[in-house]
Structures are given as C-alpha cells and as structure tokens.
Amino acid sequence: MVYNWIDIIQDYLLPPTCILCGNPGQQARDICDSCYMQLPRNNHCCYRCGEILETLITAPALCGRCLSRQPAFDETYAPFIHQGAIRHLINTLKFSANYKNARLLGMLLADHLRQSAEQPELILPVPLHDSRYRERGFNQAIEISRTVAKELQVPLDLTGCKRCRDTPHQIQLSAKKRHKNLKNAFSVVKPLHAQHIAILDDVMTTGSTAHELAYVLKKAGANRVDVWVCARA
Structure with a gap:
C-alpha cells in the first residue's frame, strides 16, 4: 500500500x-x-532462441540452427524486434545513460513475461566485466532487471555470477567468432540456490552470450535456464 x-x-x-x-x-x-x-513485435519466432521466423506459425517451433545445435538455455522470451523505436530506446539507454528508458523497457518486458513465461526462482542480469563497467558507469541489463524483478516479484541476483574475461566487443564478429570470443567468459562465484534461473539482457543477436552463461549456470547445478531480453536482432 x-x-x-x-x-x-x-x-x-x-x-x-x-x-x-x-x-x-x-x-x-x-x-x-x-x-x-x-513497437515492432517479435510474434513469430523460435521458442528456443527467439530468432525471427519468416513464416507464420501457430504452434511452438524451432529454427534450423536450434534443430542442428541446441543452445545451453531452454527458452527465450523476446517480445520485440531490435529495430525502430525499440532499438532507439535500447541504444540511448546503453550509450547515453538514459535511465528512464530502462524503467520503460523493464515494464514492457514484464508485461510480456507475465502473460507468457513460467516464473523462475531467480533473475540474473548478464554481468559486465569490471573494466567495461567502469568505462560505461552502469550495466544496462541490471537497470532493466530492477524493474522486471519489482514488477514480477522475483528475486534478483547481482553477485552470484561474474564476467571473468574482458571480451572484445561483439558487434563486428560472426556467430562463430562470437562463440569463440565468449568461451570461459563467465564463472559462478557463489551458490545460487536456484534450479530455474532467468538470464536477463537488453538484446540478443546470435545467442552466444546467453549460451555461454547458461552453460556455466547449468554446470553449477541449475536445471533450467531461460533467457529474457527486450528485443531480438
């Protein structure tokens, strides 16, 4: 009250x-x-990785990539496509520190999750390396996750996992090079005490970051890892 x-x-x-x-x-x-x-909706997508599908679907479907090589995470929830106004909101949050965008993005994502996702025991924002955090001054995934955690009443863990390698920027890398770039980039630094965890980030491009983090979390004892992102590129 x-x-x-x-x-x-x-x-x-x-x-x-x-x-x-x-x-x-x-x-x-x-x-x-x-x-x-x-806002550009991602209504027709692979349920595993959120990749945008060209054909209309009426039932959960997998993309060709997930059929040939399943990622470590189980499902992806990405309500929007990374273009137009959504791209503007994410970019001006990430690169211009417009914190009010994080609250709006978090509320929009929570709306989608409330209707479609099974509630996890824990939300874990994708961590930044310490040097990247000092350079940027904040972690956009954390800022978005604060609103999502409040809206859905799910615990938020900001210290259980660490980015132990300062990986180069992924923007210009191919999917194969992104995967190699992120190998052994994350480590679990304390017991998470959760079997179902949701990784949260602003945008997913190839899923390499989510795959590597989910792999580490499952190796540490998690049974299910979902990915929650505002948008899919």
Whole structure:
C-alpha cells in the first residue's frame, strides 16, 4: 500500500510522458498508446532462441540452427524486434545513460513475461566485466532487471555470477567468432540456490552470450535456464 501511494504521488507530481514523441504517457508509463502500438513485435519466432521466423506459425517451433545445435538455455522470451523505436530506446539507454528508458523497457518486458513465461526462482542480469563497467558507469541489463524483478516479484541476483574475461566487443564478429570470443567468459562465484534461473539482457543477436552463461549456470547445478531480453536482432 505504501508503494502504491508513492507511485500515485509520483505520477501526480511527474506525470508520465512518452519518451518517443513527448505526448502524455499511458498506464503510468513513459509511452503513449500510439507509439506503443507501433513497437515492432517479435510474434513469430523460435521458442528456443527467439530468432525471427519468416513464416507464420501457430504452434511452438524451432529454427534450423536450434534443430542442428541446441543452445545451453531452454527458452527465450523476446517480445520485440531490435529495430525502430525499440532499438532507439535500447541504444540511448546503453550509450547515453538514459535511465528512464530502462524503467520503460523493464515494464514492457514484464508485461510480456507475465502473460507468457513460467516464473523462475531467480533473475540474473548478464554481468559486465569490471573494466567495461567502469568505462560505461552502469550495466544496462541490471537497470532493466530492477524493474522486471519489482514488477514480477522475483528475486534478483547481482553477485552470484561474474564476467571473468574482458571480451572484445561483439558487434563486428560472426556467430562463430562470437562463440569463440565468449568461451570461459563467465564463472559462478557463489551458490545460487536456484534450479530455474532467468538470464536477463537488453538484446540478443546470435545467442552466444546467453549460451555461454547458461552453460556455466547449468554446470553449477541449475536445471533450467531461460533467457529474457527486450528485443531480438
């Protein structure tokens, strides 16, 4: 009840405003109905890795890559495609530290998860290496996950896993080189006491990061690892 009153007072003093167009936001969120309806949805995708499928599907399906080589994680939930307004929200969070974007992205992701995903015991944001964290000053996955954890009432773990290698940027690398680049990049540094864990990140491109992290988590004792991302590239 206290938190509800805080939200009511905050909305009264600082009413939500659409980040994308400046019009009044809706449902206590910084996005208007018009901009929300135009967000690029990832409605037809591989249930394992979230890859966008060209053909319409009516039942859960796997892409060719997952059929030939299954990733270490079990399912991916990626409600949006990494283009247009979603790409803008993610990029201006990651590279311009627009923290309000993290709250909006977290709320949008939580909406999708509430309707479609089995609730895990733990949310684990993809960790940054210490040097990358110092360079950027924050971890966008952590900022998004704070809102998701609050919305879904799932515990958040920020210290159980560490990125132990400062891997080069992945943007220009092929899928094969991304996988090699991330080999042994993560380690579990304390018992997680969870059988079902959700890895959370802003965007998935090839799934190499999620695969390597899920592999480490399962080696440490997890039975199921899902991937929660705002968007799929």
